[in-house]
Amino acid sequence: MTDTAPAELDALLDAAVAAAAVLRDRPLTERAAWLRAAAEALDADAEALLPLAEEESHLPRPRLTGELARTTFQLRLFADEVETGAFLDAVIDHADPDWGMGPRPDLRRMLVPLGPVAVWAASNFPFAFSVAGGDTASALAAGCPVLLVAHPGHPRLSERTARVLRDALTAAGAPDGVFALVEGQDAGRTLIQDPRVTAGAFTGSLRGGRALFDLAAGREAPIPFYGELGSTNPAVVTRGAAGARAAEIAEGFAGSMSLGVGQFCTKPGVLLVPAGSEVPALVAERLGAMAGAPMLNGRIRDGYGQALEALAAHEVVEVLAGSVDPDADPAPTLLRTSAAEVVADPRPLTAEVFGPAALVVEYADDAELLDAVRAFEGQLTATVHGEPDEQVVPALLDTLSERAGRVLWGGWPTGVTVSYAQQHGGPYPATTAVGTTSVGTAAMERFLRPVAYQGLPDALLPPPLRDGNPWAVPQRIDGTRP
Amino acid sequence: MTDTAPAELDALLDAAVAAAAVLRDRPLTERAAWLRAAAEALDADAEALLPLAEEESHLPRPRLTGELARTTFQLRLFADEVETGAFLDAVIDHADPDWGMGPRPDLRRMLVPLGPVAVWAASNFPFAFSVAGGDTASALAAGCPVLLVAHPGHPRLSERTARVLRDALTAAGAPDGVFALVEGQDAGRTLIQDPRVTAGAFTGSLRGGRALFDLAAGREAPIPFYGELGSTNPAVVTRGAAGARAAEIAEGFAGSMSLGVGQFCTKPGVLLVPAGSEVPALVAERLGAMAGAPMLNGRIRDGYGQALEALAAHEVVEVLAGSVDPDADPAPTLLRTSAAEVVADPRPLTAEVFGPAALVVEYADDAELLDAVRAFEGQLTATVHGEPDEQVVPALLDTLSERAGRVLWGGWPTGVTVSYAQQHGGPYPATTAVGTTSVGTAAMERFLRPVAYQGLPDALLPPPLRDGNPWAVPQRIDGTRP
The missing domain is CATH 3.40.605.10 (Aldehyde Dehydrogenase; Chain A, domain 1)
Structure with a gap:
């Protein structure tokens, strides 16, 4: 060129x-x-x-x-x-x-x-x-x-x-x-x-x-x-949904966050789950079975390695699955922290990591969930897996729609259809x-x-x-x- | 306060x-x-x-x-x-x-x-x-x-x-x-x-x-x-219109540029006329009969005085009517230059003067008119007084609509109706x-x-x-x- x-x-x-x-x-x-x-x-x-x-x-x-x-x-x-x-x-x-x-x-x-x-x-x-x-x-x-x-x-x-x-x-x-x-x-x-x-x-x-x-x-x-x-695309699993269909959610999330080696602006980079849910372990299990794959180019690989290393090195973050090895083709990687930590210091925990990594954020109750969601900056998408009659749902949808251009109920944000009603945008920095x-x-x-x-x-x-x-x-x- | x-x-x-x-x-x-x-x-x-x-x-x-x-x-x-x-x-x-x-x-x-x-x-x-x-x-x-x-x-x-x-x-x-x-x-x-x-x-x-x-x-x-x-709101008089209704145009322009002591963002601040037209003299005659009036406040009065003084002091500008006296209530003031000067150095001649002053710009022919119009930055409005079948009209309307949010055929830009089709905006600096x-x-x-x-x-x-x-x-x- x-x-x-x-x-x-x-x-x-x-x-x-x-x-x-x-x-x-x-x-x-x-x-x-x-x-x-x-x-x-x-x-x-x-x-x-x-x-x-x-x-x-x-x-x-x-x-x-x-x-x-x-x-x-x-x-x-x-x-x-x-x-x-x-x-x-x-x-x-x-x-x-x-x-x-x-x-x-x-x-x-x-x-x-x-x-x-x-x-x-x-x-x-x-x-x-x-x-x-x-x-x-x-x-x-x-x-x-x-x-x-x-x-x-x-x-x-x-x-x-x-x-x-x-x-x-x-x-x-x-x-x-x-x-x-x-x-x-x-x-x-x-x-x-x-x-x-x-x-x-x-x-x-x-x-x-x-x-x-x-x-x-x-x-x-x-x-x-x-x-x-850029966007972190938070996805929320309510207590009701976690209880009703943990395996289905874990499979969907693992597929979406690893799709295309995680190289989508709509990759769900954070999964908020109720503390004690089996979802994180199920996701980790599925990711563990996936092989590494090459990224688009060396510059993106280097950027991913640095961002992932910084996140994994954060004292409130632990690695649940995958690898932070900067020399290998990146394998899907799952990390974990708590909603309280996200509320206390959102920026390093909610920033986009472009590549096949995601952070599980465990929340104690609905109030903590809403506080954590409010800590996010502008997003392209936000996803909720919930039950329609759960008490937290209206406030959750309102809070997410204030921050995101597209709000999903079920499903996953990767895959952006081109149609009359599509919205791919959102408040800064989306x-x-x-x-x-x-x-x-x-x-x-x-x-x-x-x-x-x-x-x-x-x-x-x-x-x-x-x-x-x-x-x-x-x-x-x-x-x-x- | x-x-x-x-x-x-x-x-x-x-x-x-x-x-x-x-x-x-x-x-x-x-x-x-x-x-x-x-x-x-x-x-x-x-x-x-x-x-x-x-x-x-x-x-x-x-x-x-x-x-x-x-x-x-x-x-x-x-x-x-x-x-x-x-x-x-x-x-x-x-x-x-x-x-x-x-x-x-x-x-x-x-x-x-x-x-x-x-x-x-x-x-x-x-x-x-x-x-x-x-x-x-x-x-x-x-x-x-x-x-x-x-x-x-x-x-x-x-x-x-x-x-x-x-x-x-x-x-x-x-x-x-x-x-x-x-x-x-x-x-x-x-x-x-x-x-x-x-x-x-x-x-x-x-x-x-x-x-x-x-x-x-x-x-x-x-x-x-x-x-x-801000906006200078150029108004163009074609050769046809100048020949057909000079007095009517002069009266309309004098009224619009002096309305509200010239304190409108849509005040027509430049009038482009064919060289040799009687329009400028007719405008000057009408303005000469108008008294000075107080401006909104001292700060606006000072700003007007300085901008007018700078314009009047420009070596290619002459004063046709009115007064640049900074101590009097401002009387409607008319200045004159040529299209060739506007093309040569547009900025000082096309900048907004907020108050009851306007600059007549005389053009030799249609090519010079279009060149002068192209020298303008973004505008809220642009006005044409012309005859529908004049050759220059389509190019003139195209050129003006590239630069302005509202394009008028006849009439004057002061008076902005509030309606469904209104457009009060335009490219920077409008x-x-x-x-x-x-x-x-x-x-x-x-x-x-x-x-x-x-x-x-x-x-x-x-x-x-x-x-x-x-x-x-x-x-x-x-x-x-x-």
């Missing part, structure tokens, strides 16, 4: 600005067709893309096959969503001489694309959160050109995916400059500070994401930065933009901004705001929703 | 946190009733509020009467909007074993209130952008308690408005802590950095707003900061949050965040997401919009 040179980056940015003006004005049906063409081209290139992904990510073929299918499904779902035009949020207020605060002019509002967007690829989803992943798909769907900062963990896959994507988009009629691959950390830092870039989207580490957020916020003209930085999601159709909203037009003749209005509604988009008219 | 002491502020924050938990769960009909009760109480207290406002702001009674009407209309409009429940954006995806990327769990998403919000009052709208103004109304409508930082320009009015508002809210059944007045700059800085505060909203100067934005972004856990900081508005029903969106619930039994779901839809809110179900 060769770092993108400054002059080349400058040319890519100019091309993106030119493309933005074209994207803004072309019909939604064309934009949808570009996305579908991209999905088809990626599916058609699967036999070349999958071996590259396998080689560079060390992830097994079936997982990668499924991930590519998810990625192209996502492009097609956004295409469908684009065609409805509902995301434009078109609102028409006709002039009204009797409006309650005084005469109202004709005023029409819709969302328009922000402009060129910088997207950082993640290492742990070489398809779904990388070159042609969710951030790229949602930005293109919103009508924004994308400058994609490749992840150095899968350089050849990135280059091939970018070529397939860009060629498919332009062959389908999208303007040159609609998509470009950028390589190198320096190029990324240049991008987020360039006046031509209107937003950033990132999935990765707290440290890397916060550094980029700080650059975006520190610009002379700050821009939105949508960072998905993300840097609490009001947004990076998965699901609502992810488009991040790359749009409202513009109101006052008193324009019909012919000068953008088509979605015209009285004849030539694009047949939903329009809220004089307060009445479609 | 006594600065709020740290211990008192701490207690107010705790009360706001307690109130947030109550607000979140109470039915929307109750929240709407609180807002209506507040509107009624403010209207009922008009005879006490208006003289205070007149005395402290130096604004004339008719303007203040209208502004109070706007303020209570706004509270009632938000009440209506709350009751529809549409702002919750409820989305239900039922479990689907045949979902394109693999089986989909039951997933339901809605927007929930962020929590306690800090709002800074503005000086120039002692009702509509102050204690009970748009930020307060939209935050309460969204279900967020408000800590309102009073503007020192109208302390007694602030205290009385706050008392009326708080008493009305709690008498109507809202929890204690739903609203509190905070006084003093230090208290404001403490608020924006307090972990209990979940967002900030501000209308005021670029310097003050940027300082608060930097504090919000620099927190260990950054929060959204919605700052409305605001610090390009995707949002601080006026109109969409202003509520700033204080909400999405939460998805996966696999919850119906009885444990928030009412807006239940199958029976007990609150009768619009629900998007399995992709089908209501």
